[in-house]
Amino acid sequence: MNILLPKTITSSMFGAGTNIPVVDTAVGEQAWVSGTNYVLKDRRVDGDYTYECVQPVSSAPQNTYAPSDVRSAGFWLKDEGAPTNRMAPFDKYLFTKARRAGNVTYVLNPGFVTGVAIYGIEGDKISLSAKAGPGGADLITPIVNRDLWQPAFGEWEYLFGDLQRGTYFTLKDLPIHPNLELTITVTRNNPTVEAAIGFISVGNWKRLLAPMSQQGGVLYGVEASTQDYSYQDDTPRKDGTYVEVQGRLATDINLSCLIDAAQAPAAKLLLDQILGKAVAMEVSELPKYSHLATVGKITGTVRSDTWPAASVGLQIKGNV
Template sequence: MAAKVSVLVPVDVDSKVLKSSTAVETYADYVAGKVYKKGDRCVSPTKNRIFESLQDNNSGHDPAITDNLTGNTPWWMDYAPTNRMAMFDTDVSTATVAPSPLTVVLQPGFFRDLYLNLDADEVDLVVRDSPGGSVIRATHEVLEGSQPGDYDEYFFGRFEPRYDFIAQDIEPYNAAEITLTLTSASGTVSCAVMDVGDLIALGDTLVGAKVTPKTYSYVDQDKFGGAKIVRRGAANDLAITGILDRSESPMVHRTLMKVLDTPVLVTASTGVDYSPLRNFGLVSGGIEYPNIPDKCNLNINVQGLIRWQ
């Protein structure tokens, strides 16, 4: 079977979909009668966001009301997602952090695939056909990424953590329930991204896919010629070419339009040897209609937003 260019179209996860989480919040819920000082922070339960007070004597100004966030003298600033919801927002720089184990329960409805970007030792995934119903998928995985090439490397090579997890081809049910548990011997786990949805095949992957590691570090050079490397994060960019039946081009175009400006998972292959050819980021590209009967060319570029291990 040919490798497929695929994109994970996610389901929106809000407080109605997230049924429970063992992650705790750093800040208390907003209280209408409380007087907040400049710099104080609180949680808006209706928005699932943390807000920071921009003024002293801030009382009776609900941060969930847009008018209190705007104008010449706004009362509040949108600071960050809540700890519970950080793993479900589109900002990869925010993460849900919790003592091990972290357990979350979701009821997303129809879905077939799941992707995590996380820092943990082990993942336990249980999917049921309904809340408390029959188990349709149970997976336990140790997040160890090394692939020793010989016995010396097997016994003496360093442990290589893996920071991604993908579960595919889960049987879809309208009332599906997901229970995810992350554990770590260090005592703390974090999850920056949890995407649940459908991994949609756009076309067959052609030879020549390219992954390009990039760094946001830079050299800070002073007026005396001294140089210092300022360490920053890293990511990968991905370029994939593919081919598809011309009859599929409207569906592929609609899928690409759905994920514009939304960070998503893109894969060029599910093979273990081709794990670098998957990425989470912003998608661009297009469909070409060449002088080939019944076929179209597909060009996909992914601006990577997180470091893929």
């Protein structure tokens, strides 16, 4: 059982090779400019998010207060579902995606981390390298460079079925280095087709292991349930017909782990550290358990069952 304790990504951690600009005019983003007046519904980028003008800004000094300034309350509204194209993979949602034709590349300098999780991928290939600082030596060899096609479930699917692309990738046991430079690239075979990444988390992987073992301690009976937030709107209709309103999709997971009793305090501390945060988790690295992975908020209980063993019950509410 693996849970990624995330590190907050800030603008200072981006390297020069990142190919999505701070304000991406290619997707229609416009930066807020001090001293400019704005009308209702104008949308401008300030910091990591897009803000919408909800009350006209027509004079000084109001037009000198950035949308994120507390003095702009009532004039600008932060759109929680619209981070900038560059910062989209670093919010709490998977549906907010960084998009770019051909490929999406991030170069990150996060300091001490042991792993990375990438979800909401739309692409044909993924590559990942870790260097000892810009231009430094490779810390992992060979460099990750793989297709994103998922393996077929059987011969018929392989020959005639609709093979699916993988949507997530995780990497563990990165070498510890203070100047780690991590380069992540998702690429399309056709350079005119849009590539996208929905969620990137870097940090330290935490493992819940079975007693006296280096194997995952998750017990059989893990449950993954799909969540569809679509709904039907029949309010304007009187004839039984309705409009299907497309909603977001998510995966919830419920499981139990058996761990060494001595690890119970560390397990409780981990739950405290990730409480209220969107984190990446996976039950196992084995392909047959690849469906038991998601990004979401984790709550749980730690119970001391016997002298040598304890149990951890986890509920993961998947993020959209």
